[in-house]
Amino acid sequence: MDKIAVVILNWNGVKLLEQFLPSVLQYSEEASIYVADNASTDSSVNFIRENYPSVKIIQNTGNYGFAKGYNDALQNVDAEIYALVNSDIEVTQNWLKPIIETFDKENQTAIIQPKILDFKNKEYFEYAGAAGGFIDKYGFPYCRGRIFDTIEKDSGQYNDSCELFWASGACFFIRKKVYHELGGFDETFFAHQEEIDLCWRASNEGHIIKYNPESVVYHVGGATLQQGNPKKTYLNFRNSLLMLVKNLPEKGLFFVIFFRMVLDGIAGIRFLTQGKFKHTLAILKAHFSFYCISLKYLKERKDFQIQQYYTVKSIVFLYYIKKIQVFKEIFNSNQNIKN
Structure with a gap:
């Protein structure tokens, strides 16, 4: 069994693979690399075979979206840790080392998110995950570094490791054992918020989700479905x-x-x-x-759900009515976040 496997879900994304697969191969010596293809009709599979024969290809029989696409593909991956990585992610040197070290040291930690910055504007956090996610009482998600459409510049303000409520599916590390014990992603979701649901179920089972800022990746975002779709x-x-x-x-x-x-x-x-x-x-x-x-x-x-799943009652009220739009203004130097 491998220690860690990087699994990239792809659907008609040959252009993204051309651009971003090289960085994954360059900086992922610790991992086996897989591309899980959701029955692409472009030249994705042939491109990988011809240019990157070391990459293992898993061919799903249909376009099953994020949830079932990963559920089916991961049945064919034997590794202690799954690194689920979008095809529009650029990774950086040593991005895997701090993740592996955290899993090795912290047995209760089941899911980890790295720092996710914007590929197009690398001084800023990226919408889908930023420095880790939370939800309010009514299920609205927000992040350290991003609340609704307000995205913060990365000035090191979230360079602390902390517990999260959810980790972004754009770059999502999870122990294989936990993933399968939870039954994987909810396939009814198809795509969007399935990672929040999985993290919530993990929390209900007593597992810990963490953010590790020592691992940094850059995400294009919206490469499959744009924000306005x-x-x-x-x-x-x-x-x-x-x-x-x-x-x-x-x-x-x-x-x-x-x-x-x-x-x-x-x-x-x-x-x-x-x-x-x-x-x-x-x-x-x-x-x-x-x-x-x-x-x-x-x-x-x-039968069991955690009672305190939220850290603010209404992020909608704080953002739109009180005009508080920066994470640290809400939490007063992280006083409500577990370190």
């Missing part, structure tokens, strides 16, 4: 509701979900006033899909 809006709103049904503590479950749906309605109205009619429709479709499958999720709820 209505499909992304649909998946984010639907999956967030499904995640709440699965993982919220029983006390207050239905109130939190109801209030979250009210907030979703406000977001839909806001999209209407901005002329973004497709996004309003995407929220309506997300809610309809949620109604259709939520009963199944209620029946499958686990």
Whole structure:
């Protein structure tokens, strides 16, 4: 069994592989490298075979999105640690060493995220993960270094290792044993927020998620679905509701979900006033899909859920009403974050 395997999920991303696979090969001597291909119709597979014969190729039989794509592929990967890496990630020298050292020293740590910076503007954090993630009471995610659309410059303010609530799927390290014990990603999600759901389930089982700033990667972001894509809006709103049904503590479950749906309605109205009619429709479709499958999720709820899953009650209120848009302004020098 390998110590660590880097697994890159790909779908029609030959241009991204051409640009970013060389850095992974250059700086990942400790790892076996895999590309898990979601039935690409471009030249991705041939490109890897012809130019990087050391890279192991796993060919999924369809485009299964992030969740099932990884679930199927990882059945063929034998390593103690999975490094799940987007195809639009540039890694840096020694990016794996601090991750491996943390796993070796901390038995309870099951999931780790590196520092994720913006490939296009390398002095700034990147939207999808930044310096590690949290959620508010109503399931809205935010990060150290990124709250909604406000992205901070990296000036070393988050160079401390700390516990997180969720780690970004853009570059996601997890112990193989934990991944399979949890059943992997929820395949209904297809893509978006499946990593938050997995981390929440890991926390419910007593596992620890951490951020390690000594490992640094650069992420392009939005290479598959751009921020303004209505499909992304649909998946984010639907999956967030499904995640709440699965993982919220029983006390207050239905109130939190109801209030979250009210907030979703406000977001839909806001999209209407901005002329973004497709996004309003995407929220309506997300809610309809949620109604259709939520009963199944209620029946499958686990017996135990952690009570204190959030660190602020409403990040929406703080950001839009109180105009507090920087992480450290909310948490007063990390006083509420476990070190």
